[in-house]
Amino acid sequence: MHTRLLALLSDALGPAQAANELRWMNRALDSRLSLNDMVARRVRGEPLQYILGTPSLQILLSLPAHYTSGTQPFGPLNLLVRPPVLIPRPETEHWVLRLADSFLPTATVPVSLLDLGTGSGCIPLLLCHLWPPGTVNAHGVDISPHALRLAQDNAELCGIPSRLGLTKNPQNTFTTSSANFLAKDFKDAALSAYPRFDIITSNPPYIPWKEFLELPPSVIDFEDPRALFGGPSGLEFYHAISRLISHKDILNPGAIVALEVGHDQASAVQALMHDTGCFLRTEIWLDPWGKQRTVIARM
Numbered sequence: 175m176h177t178r179l180l181a182l183l184s185d186a187l188g189p190a191q192a193a194n195e196l197r198w199m200n201r202a203l204d205s206r207l208s209l210n211d212m213v214a215r216r217v218r219g220e221p222l223q224y225i226l227g228t229p230s231l232q233i234l235l236s237l238p239a240h241y242t243s244g245t246q247p248f249g250p251l252n253l254l255v256r257p258p259v260l261i262p263r264p265e266t267e268h269w270v271l272r273l274a275d276s277f278l279p280t281a282t283v284p285v286s287l288l289d290l291g292t293g294s295g296c297i298p299l300l301l302c303h304l305w306p307p308g309t310v311n312a313h314g315v316d317i318s319p320h321a322l323r324l325a326q327d328n329a330e331l332c333g334i335p336s337r338l339g340l341t342k343n344p345q346n347t348f349t350t351s352s353a354n355f356l357a358k359d360f361k362d363a364a365l366s367a368y369p370r371f372d373i374i375t376s377n378p379p380y381i382p383w384k385e386f387l388e389l390p391p392s393v394i395d396f397e398d399p400r401a402l403f404g405g406p407s408g409l410e411f412y413h414a415i416s417r418l419i420s421h422k423d424i425l426n427p428g429a430i431v432a433l434e435v436g437h438d439q440a441s442a443v444q445a446l447m448h449d450t451g452c453f454l455r456t457e458i459w460l461d462p463w464g465k466q467r468t469v470i471a472r473m
């Protein structure tokens with residue numbers, strides 16, 4: 175029986191990944207799920223995180239059964255994931271951990287952080303978790319109501335309060351708002367209530383339209399196209415970010431901008447950051463697979 179299921183999974187995922195996933199599915203078996211069903215869903219391309227599910231978290235957060243579909247480790251955090259919000263990727267986790275290590279804010283002057291296209295909230299929530307209490311006030315914007323709801327649920331799960339709900343000091347905080355950062359009036363419409371930022375982070379949609387056909391079903395069928403595609407060249411959102419940064423009153427002196435990029439976009443995005451004239455230096459960080467993955471610009 176397992177041999178047949180392993181063969182089915184191997185055709186879809188390759189033998190090593192299939193063996194691992196079958197072992198994890200076996201461990202997650204309960205009255206709701208049969209191994210046959212789990213393998214069939216996985217072969218159809220459903221992300222493993224949704225198949226394994228999180229019944230214990232549903233109980234913990236008093237969520238209805240359909241409301242949370244799984245979890246994904248992200249550094250020391252275990253974040254909720256549910257379609258159609260992008261599942262946080264290991265390459266994102268890698269640079270956020272490195273950013274957390276390379277910059278240590280202090281409670282004397284807490285930093286303000288803006289995360290553009292926050293999705294599950296993974297980037298600001300990990301930084302809020304890792305940096306000392308009272309050192310960062312983070313704000314995430316997204317155009318997707320599903321993403322904003324998930325980011326707020328994750329903040330609750332991680333014990334990171336919103337600035338408004340702050341009850342005791344010192345604490346790191348995370349707020350969210352709905353906004354379109356491609357819009358020409360984004361800064362005035364969405365950020366006028368906020369002070370200047372010390373850190374801007376973003377993992378924006380960056381897949382060029384022409385790469386649509388190369389995406390696996392686990393991405394095309396389960397993740398919001400708005401989380402994926404960055405226009406014809408994939409660079410549309412980086413142009414918007416560079417226009418935002420060029421506003422004189424958006425960044426504090428000494429600010430850092432950290433942008434995740436597609437596998438062949440680092441030089442183009444580095445040039446865009448350089449051309450804003452705002453930064454003293456820029457650098458490119460590699461991901462664990464040796465790909466140029468993050469552009470860092472420092473004032």
Ligand SMILES: C[S@@+](CC[C@H](N)C(=O)[O-])C[C@H]1O[C@@H](n2cnc3c(N)ncnc32)[C@H](O)[C@@H]1O
Nearest residue numbers: 262291292293316317318354355377379400401
């Ligand atoms: C690649 S996902 C990244 C999500 C999360 N930051 C992460 O790293 O997993 C990009 C996010 O940008 C959001 N987004 C797309 N277009 C947007 C826009 N015009 N304005 C604001 N957010 C947008 C999507 O909804 C999605 O959550």
